[in-house]
């Protein structure tokens with residue numbers, strides 16, 4: 443069985459090796475690359491090739507990668523130099539993803555973007571993404587913004603990353619997901635109590651997991667359960683114990699999605 447967890451369950455900067463090692467030891471097959479997800483950090487070829495070696499050494503595959511909308515290199519910025527630097531940053535992540543064997547980069551968009559700026563960036567990145575064989579998944583966020591992007595760009599270039607934690611805070615994200623589930627290409631699975639984006643372990647908050655499992659099974663998403671859970675609010679201070687619990691809950695969710703998928707196929 444395939445199962446994925448985010449690389450930043452404990453830290454999102456610094457050397458990733460110890461976390462990759464522990465993720466592999468806990469039995470995971472894949473990682474969601476989430477280091478440097480909100481920084482201006484540009485990965486050099488030396489870093490990408492070292493990460494490639496580590497993934498191979500630990501028997502891990504890259505499921506997808508969280509691209510960055512940095513504080514100063516921002517693909518949606520209204521300042522032209524900042525937006526162009528933001529394009530360089532996203533291009534860096536698209537190429538890195540291809541080099542590591544992945545096929546999706548997840549991007550945040552502002553709730554109320556400067557549409558002219560954002561569309562210029564999406565247009566500029568399309569040939570890069572196509573050449574890399576990597577698609578961009580826009581993460582919710584506000585669904586009216588996501589809907590508009592998905593209406594303007596086709597499924598061969600842009601899809602949806604559904605973050606079920608975001609969708610559980612102050613909105614009925616699952617109904618919004620249900621309406622565009624044929625564009626789902628990535629998932630960020632974690633839980634919260636509805637009051638904030640807590641990135642807790644699955645089944646420890648108020649996300650409606652049976653309903654989410656049914657929607658995922660009926661969606662265009664074909665990859666494994668991918669958790670964006672963090673130790674921070676888990677109540678488990680030990681890394682190994684945290685990863686073991688994450689593995690157990692991810693396995694349980696897989697066991698809820700698979701029978702639903704079989705029902706659809708049968």
Ligand SMILES: [Zn+2]
Nearest residue numbers: 581605630670
């Ligand atoms: Zn997320």
